[in-house]
Amino acid sequence: MTDLVGIVIVSHSIDIAKGINDMVRQIAGSELKVAFCGGTADGRLGTNMKSVQDAIDAAWSPAGVVILVDLGSAEINSELAIDMLPAERRGSVVVCNAPIVEGAVVAATEAKSGSPLADVKRAAEELSPQ
Amino acid sequence: MRIDPARLIDAIADCMIENMQELTELDAAIGDADHGLNMRKGGEALRADMAAFKAASLPQALQLAGNILATTVGGAAGPLYGSLLMTMGKSIGPDPDLGEVGKALVAGVEAMERLGKVEAGQKTMLDVWKPVSRLVAREGATVQSVRALAHEAAVATIPMEARRGRASYLGERSRGHMDPGARSSELLILAVIDALEFEQ
Ligand SMILES: [Mg+2]
Numbered sequence: 001m002t003d004l005v006g007i008v009i010v011s012h013s014i015d016i017a018k019g020i021n022d023m024v025r026q027i028a029g030s031e032l033k034v035a036f037c038g039g040t041a042d043g044r045l046g047t048n049m050k051s052v053q054d055a056i057d058a059a060w061s062p063a064g065v066v067i068l069v070d071l072g073s074a075e076i077n078s079e080l081a082i083d084m085l086p087a088e089r090r091g092s093v094v095v096c097n098a099p100i101v102e103g104a105v106v107a108a109t110e111a112k113s114g115s116p117l118a119d120v121k122r123a124a125e126e127l128s129p130q
Numbered sequence: 131m132r133i134d135p136a137r138l139i140d141a142i143a144d145c146m147i148e149n150m151q152e153l154t155e156l157d158a159a160i161g162d163a164d165h166g167l168n169m170r171k172g173g174e175a176l177r178a179d180m181a182a183f184k185a186a187s188l189p190q191a192l193q194l195a196g197n198i199l200a201t202t203v204g205g206a207a208g209p210l211y212g213s214l215l216m217t218m219g220k221s222i223g224p225d226p227d228l229g230e231v232g233k234a235l236v237a238g239v240e241a242m243e244r245l246g247k248v249e250a251g252q253k254t255m256l257d258v259w260k261p262v263s264r265l266v267a268r269e270g271a272t273v274q275s276v277r278a279l280a281h282e283a284a285v286a287t288i289p290m291e292a293r294r295g296r297a298s299y300l301g302e303r304s305r306g307h308m309d310p311g312a313r314s315s316e317l318l319i320l321a322v323i324d325a326l327e328f329e330q
Contacts, residue, residue, distance in 0.1 A: 039204075040168075040171070040202075040203075040204030041201060041202055041204070042171065044164070044167075044204060045162075045164070046164065046168070046204030046205050047204065047205075048201060048202075048204055048208070049200045049201050049208070049209055049212070050200075050201040071296070072206050072294070072295050072296060073204070073205050073206040073208070073209065076206050076209045076210065076245060076246055077200075077208070077209045079209075079245055080200060080209040080212065080213055080245055083213075083245070
């Protein structure tokens with residue numbers, strides 16, 4: 001069995017992240033790893049590098065992980081979380097420049113079919129206005 | 131130049147806590163009004179770890195402070211200030227001269243710039259850190275000139291149009307307000323200068 005690319009969802013709001021996770025789960029099946037996080041460490045709106053790190057760990061797959069983000073700090077905290085990964089994992093985790101809801105669903109669909117990391121990222125990013 | 135790591139971190143923490151009101155108001159005008167509270171949370175988290183800072187060398191203290199800010203602040207300021215301090219901590223020795231401080235600051239600001247994918251002139255904290263780091267790295271920069279530049283650079287963000295962060299959604303309407311991150315950067319630079327003992 002091939003390893004599937006994992007999916008991480010990072011929103012400023014844990015409710016949004018959870019809702020997207022629910023939508024992705026509908027199509028993900030049992031073999032696809034999906035993790036989500038949102039909010040600051042003390043439960044306000046925002047994002048937090050530590051919770052992104054934990055989500056990457058939870059969704060970790062040898063095939064890599066794609067991260068879907070909503071606004072500014074979600075992307076910056078995700079990029080910092082990637083920088084802090086052990087060197088051997090750093091190249092296998094990428095942030096998608098894609099709308100978070102559609103991007104997560106498309107990435108999960110692509111990942112579930114066994115596509116490699118670059119293809120999963122590309123599929124999600126094709127949704128972005130050029 | 132002698133730097134007491136605990137005293138330095140304490141000054142940073144005080145600055146982050148004391149300026150909550152002003153930073154909240156600046157962020158309310160062109161953002162989501164959370165910068166003041168975010169900074170206060172970061173300052174409180176630094177204070178909570180004061181025992182660790184008292185036992186730390188300067189490189190250790192900067193890396194620990196960076197990690198704490200990146201995980202507690204929330205908002206873009208957390209990872210940006212976090213990467214600035216973590217990179218400075220990795221680039222500096224335990225007993226640096228001013229030249230070494232300048233080099234570490236330049237390295238930290240470059241890390242922040244890369245992480246935020248931000249350029250000068252986009253109405254962000256980089257508009258303060260970039261010129262200040264260049265000045266500090268230049269031989270013969272005086273404390274007075276660094277203070278003055280930090281202030282001028284923050285004020286210079288007022289007429290800019292925001293190109294990054296929440297304020298960028300306002301486009302033209304972001305003009306006429308100081309960038310909250312630029313202001314907190316100015317305040318931190320002044321607080322750090324006050325805390326350091328300069329051997330002239
Ligand atoms: Mg804000």
